[in-house]
Amino acid sequence: xxxxxxxxxxVPCWVALAVPDVEQARRFYGGLFGxxxxxxxxxxxxxxxxxxxxxxxxxxxxxxxxxxxxxTPDVHRTxxxxxxxxxxxxxxxxxxxxxxxxxxxxxxxxxVFGLWQGGPVPGAGLVNEPGTFTWxxxxxxxxxxxxxxxxxxxxxxxxxxxxxxxxxxxxxLPAGGIGPVDPPGxxxxxxSFATADADRATAHLRALGxxxxxxxxxxPFGRSALVRDDSGAVFTLIxxxxxxxxxxx
Numbered sequence: 166x167x168x169x170x171x172x173x174x175x176v177p178c179w180v181a182l183a184v185p186d187v188e189q190a191r192r193f194y195g196g197l198f199g200x201x202x203x204x205x206x207x208x209x210x211x212x213x214x215x216x217x218x219x220x221x222x223x224x225x226x227x228x229x230x231x232x233x234x235x236x237t238p239d240v241h242r243t244x245x246x247x248x249x250x251x252x253x254x255x256x257x258x259x260x261x262x263x264x265x266x267x268x269x270x271x272x273x274x275x276x277v278f279g280l281w282q283g284g285p286v287p288g289a290g291l292v293n294e295p296g297t298f299t300w301x302x303x304x305x306x307x308x309x310x311x312x313x314x315x316x317x318x319x320x321x322x323x324x325x326x327x328x329x330x331x332x333x334x335x336x337x338l339p340a341g342g343i344g345p346v347d348p349p350g351x352x353x354x355x356x357s358f359a360t361a362d363a364d365r366a367t368a369h370l371r372a373l374g375x376x377x378x379x380x381x382x383x384x385p386f387g388r389s390a391l392v393r394d395d396s397g398a399v400f401t402l403i404x405x406x407x408x409x410x411x412x413x414x
Contacts, residue, residue, distance in 0.1 A: 171287050172236035175319030175335040177301035178288030179234040179281050180356050183225035184396045190222045193395050196373050197366070198296035198358070217290035219297045229396040232269075233301045233354040234279035235319065236288060240266045243280055243318065247272075250317040261286075272314050274305045274352035299359040299405055300386070302342035305352030311343050357401040363388040366402045370394075 172178035184190045187208050194200050200212040200219065209223040237243040240258040247270045248254065255277060256269035265284035271277050281288060293299045305311050308329055315321050321333040323343070330344030346352070360366040363381040367390045371377060378399070380390030389403035 172283065173335045173338070173340070174237055175315070175321060175333075176236045176340045177233050177298070178236040178283070179221070179279070180289070180298050180301075181221035181223065181232045181234065181279065182229075182398060183232060184222060184229045184398060185225055186396065187222050187224070189396060190394070193373050193375070194220075194222070197370055197375075200296065214291055214294070214296050218286065219289055219291055229394070229398040230277075230353075231356040231398050231400050232277065232279050233356060234267070234281040234288070237280050237282050240268050240280050240282040244268050244270065246318045250314050252314065252318070272303075272311065272352070274307060274311055274314075276303060276305060276311075276352040276354055278354050293359055293405060295359050295361045295405065297359055298356050299403060300341065300357040300401075302344065302355050302357075303352070304344055304346040304355055306346060306349055307352075308344050311352065315343065355399070355401060357389070357403045359405040360402050361404065363390055363402050363404040366390075367392060370402070 182190060187210055191202050191210060194212060200214055202210040202212055205211055211218050212220040212222060244254055244258055251273040253271050254268060255271055258266055258268040261267055264286040266282040268280040270280065289298065291297050303311050312323060312331065315333065319335065321335060323331040323333055330342060332339050332342050334340060367377050367381055370392055374395035376393040378391040378393055381388050387404045389401055391401055393399050
């Protein structure tokens, strides 16, 4: 995951939680990550950590889920590229006052993702620190088809596959992953949040009413666990060594 700041095209730059009860989410994630919140609407919040914006929380367009937004310098151009490559627009490009422009799309496999054309707000102001997102990946029953779609839209290049999983690169730098879903299920983007200690974080998550679906267990990227919050949104907790953290730009 790159440092926060001006994000390269195609890089995951922002995450948003669609959830039916924002006050419930405030309690859960405030307890889990120490987030503080700023209201931006009647049922919308911006989560902050050390004063930096790290995520959005709002009412759902879908069942409770974390949404990955990918950076673009031109949301209209990227929206057209998505449709040309076989995807569809869930929400046409729109203005977010004093922040930027956005759109919501679904790829040909059905995975929903967002676009973000940063204005005054280029994306998350802090990443890779405990309590912030650190990695985003697309998991599906057909990762080759996913790789082809995102290559067409964002010009991704890919590292050599490892057990069907590949790191994708934007402008030559690692930006996320695409791989098979196990056990088999629908295609989706998965957000990983950094933590200093995956075991302690999962114990805390359980105490807050969340569910541990798998792990914690060692992975090539750090000790991690697949979890679900108390509203049903799935994400990953992954231990990130302190020397891999990134400060806000």
